[in-house]
Amino acid sequence: MVTVIHQAAVNIPDLDDGFRLKARTMLTVAIPMMYEQFTAHLDVASMRADGFGSVITYAGFRRFPVPLPVSATLSVDVLTRQVELSGRGLGQRSSRLGFECEYTFRCRPGTGDPSRYRESISDTEVVCGQVRLLLTTIRRDGAPGSRVVGAPLPQTRHMDVHVLPDPHPSVADLAPVDGEMIAEGERSGVFGRQHTDTGQIVFTGEYLALLEDHLSGLAADAGLPISAGDAGRIAVVFREAFRAGDRFTLRGQLWRDGDRHTALIGIHAAGAERPHIFGRLHT
Known part of the structure; x- marks a missing residue:
């Protein structure tokens, strides 16, 4: 250590x-x-x-x-x-x-x-x-x-x-959520070379930015104040990387439990059911 x-x-x-x-x-x-x-x-x-x-x-x-x-x-x-x-x-x-x-x-x-x-x-x-x-x-x-x-x-x-006292988190570990779903949406895009780094894949920070941006969109779709799209806790599982030229689809849900909100958002390869990247974001 x-x-x-x-x-x-x-x-x-x-x-x-x-x-x-x-x-x-x-x-x-x-x-x-x-x-x-x-x-x-x-x-x-x-x-x-x-x-x-x-x-x-x-x-x-x-x-x-x-x-x-x-x-x-x-x-x-x-x-x-x-x-x-x-x-x-x-x-x-x-x-x-x-x-x-x-x-x-x-x-x-x-x-x-x-x-x-x-x-x-x-x-x-x-x-x-x-x-x-x-x-x-x-x-x-x-x-x-x-x-x-x-x-x-x-x-x-x-x-x-x-x-590790607890196993490496999986998508299933991040998915459970309580409350009422108040917004759901998806959007598609393509990764360019501006999203990559010298590892020849999309930089980790680009996925984080997509997840946070999609949370803001879900909060707006639900008619919530912009503060509801401000994540204080974020957990992300990376299953498979994207490369320049790869098309992707963001699929997300926003849930409300009292005065707290949780978004579950996947970044999927075009046409794929399982996400390459999956995030859980708490406001």
Whole structure:
């Protein structure tokens, strides 16, 4: 297990109009830190040469109702550890190796006043956001059903393996919801090269942006105030990646339970019933 503290600056596009840290900002900050930790503690080049890699298969976000000042400094506590993802431990047919990366964002609180957007009200940092990423280690060119890695690789044997207390979340884990469905809708699109990264697939943050944007549309369709489309908690399962040129369909439902709202949204390949990406967003 590796624990470090990083710092990053807060800029105007990083905050919403309530001066809260955006989920997509947290992801943009977290991913370079993730690669930095992997490069520092693993022989990534050797893993890739042997045909192995790790891909993000789950992301969880929590945003706190804390206004931040522009130009402040984010302190980010980073925890990285190798994990067994099934929750059953090593040596089982279901064993899956990967990594868990946790990020806790702290910052001095701001005024929340647009005319005093650079001012803070305290020098004491408070928690303003959290991110949890799960990565699955895979054989990049493995045949379907044989891509999962069930035991530590030579490049990762120096790291302890922590067994997750709960198995890696699935679409079924994210799907249950209580209350009344108040909106439902879908829209289609196509991914372009502007959505991709150097991994030759669509960047993780593009999926997050689609999910948040679709939540806003569902809230508007239900006649709710825009605040009902502002997610404080987000959980996303990534089953399969998209590439430039792939067509997709967003299918979502918005549910109301008292004064809380939950959206279930899938990003489907054109004509596919099961989603490639599935998100649960709570307001």
